[in-house]
Amino acid sequence: MGSAIAEGLLASKFCKPADITITKRNLETLGKLKEKGVKITLDNNDAVQNSELIILAVKPYQVSDVLNSFKKKLSTKKILVSVVTGVLIADIEACIETKMPVFRAMPNTAISIRESMTCMSYTNAASAHISLVKKVFLTLGKVVVIDEKLMEAATILGACGTAYAMRFIRANIQGGIEIGFDVKTASLIVEQTVKGAAELLLQNGSHPEQEIDKVTTPKGCTIAGLNEMEHQGFSSSLIKGIAVSYQKIAKS
Numbered sequence: 108m109g110s111a112i113a114e115g116l117l118a119s120k121f122c123k124p125a126d127i128t129i130t131k132r133n134l135e136t137l138g139k140l141k142e143k144g145v146k147i148t149l150d151n152n153d154a155v156q157n158s159e160l161i162i163l164a165v166k167p168y169q170v171s172d173v174l175n176s177f178k179k180k181l182s183t184k185k186i187l188v189s190v191v192t193g194v195l196i197a198d199i200e201a202c203i204e205t206k207m208p209v210f211r212a213m214p215n216t217a218i219s220i221r222e223s224m225t226c227m228s229y230t231n232a233a234s235a236h237i238s239l240v241k242k243v244f245l246t247l248g249k250v251v252v253i254d255e256k257l258m259e260a261a262t263i264l265g266a267c268g269t270a271y272a273m274r275f276i277r278a279n280i281q282g283g284i285e286i287g288f289d290v291k292t293a294s295l296i297v298e299q300t301v302k303g304a305a306e307l308l309l310q311n312g313s314h315p316e317q318e319i320d321k322v323t324t325p326k327g328c329t330i331a332g333l334n335e336m337e338h339q340g341f342s343s344s345l346i347k348g349i350a351v352s353y354q355k356i357a358k359s
C-alpha cells in the first residue's frame with residue numbers, strides 16, 4: 108500500500124521524487140522506486156524528522172512498535188496519516204502522546220493505478236491540513252470524508268468491494284465463455300462494459316435503475332435475464348455477503 112501510494116504520487120507529479128522518503132526493514136523490494144529518485148531508508152526516525160506528512164502503512168499488529176520507534180520526532184507541525192485497517196485515531200493518539208493532526212484513511216488496491224476510493228476521517232486538523240491530505244488522495248482517485256464510526260463500513264464497501272466486484276466480473280466472463288466467446292475476448296468485453304457502467308453512474312449522477320431502464324425492452328432479453336438473476340437471489344446474496352463481512356469486521 109505504501110509503495111502504491113508513492114507510485115501514484117510520482118505518476119501524478121504531485122511532488123518531486125526526492126520529496127518522498129520510504130522506510131522499510133528490507134529495502135531490496137524498493138529498487139524501482141529508488142531508480143526513480145525516491146529516498147529509501149531503514150531509519151524511521153530520520154524519515155519522520157525530515158517529513159511534513161507521514162503515511163503509516165504497516166500491518167495492524169506492527170503499529171504500536173513502529174509509532175513508538177519514531178513518536179519523539181512527531182510535532183504539531185507535522186501530519187500523521189494512517190491507512191492501517193482497524194486501528195482507531197484514539198489508539199494512535201494514545202500511543203504518540205502528541206496532540207497533532209491525525210488522519211485515518213481507507214484506500215483500496217486501485218490506488219496503484221490512481222483509481223482508489225479513499226474514505227478518510229481526522230482529528231485536530233485545520234483546514235490547511237485537511238486540504239493537503241485530500242489533495243494527496245485526490246491524486247490517487249476519489250475521496251470522501253466520513254465519520255470515523257463508519258470506517259469499518261467503509262472498509263467493507265470500499266476495500267473489500269474490490270473483491271466483490273472481481274467475483275461479479277469473473278462470473279460474467281464465465282457466462283461469456285458459455286455463450287461462445289474465448290476467455291480473452293469475453294474478459295475484454297466484460298471489463299470494459301463494467302467500467303463503462305460505473306462511469307455512466309459517476310458521470311451522469313444517475314441511479315442504477317435509471318440506467319437499467321434504458322437497457323430493458325418490454326418482453327426483451329435483458330429483463331428476462333435480470334429477473335432470473337433476482338429469482339436466484341442475486342441482489343439478496345450480495346447484500347447478505349456485505350452484511351456478513353461487516354459483522355466479521357465489527358466483531359474483530
Ligand SMILES: NC(=O)c1ccc[n+]([C@@H]2O[C@H](COP(=O)([O-])OP(=O)(O)OC[C@H]3O[C@@H](n4cnc5c(N)ncnc54)[C@H](OP(=O)(O)O)[C@@H]3O)[C@@H](O)[C@H]2O)c1
Nearest residue numbers: 108109130131132133164165166167190191192214215216
Ligand atoms: N491492501 C489493501 O487493499 C489495503 C487497503 C486499505 C488499507 N490497507 C492497510 O494498509 C496497511 C498495509 O497493507 P499492505 O497490504 O501494504 O501490507 P504489507 O504489504 O505487509 O506492507 C506493510 C509494510 O510495512 C513495512 N514495515 C513493517 N515493519 C516496519 C518497520 N518497523 N519500519 C518500516 N517499515 C515496516 C513492511 O516492510 P518490511 O517488512 O520490509 O519492513 C511492509 O512493506 C495494512 O494495515 C492494511 O490493513 C490495505
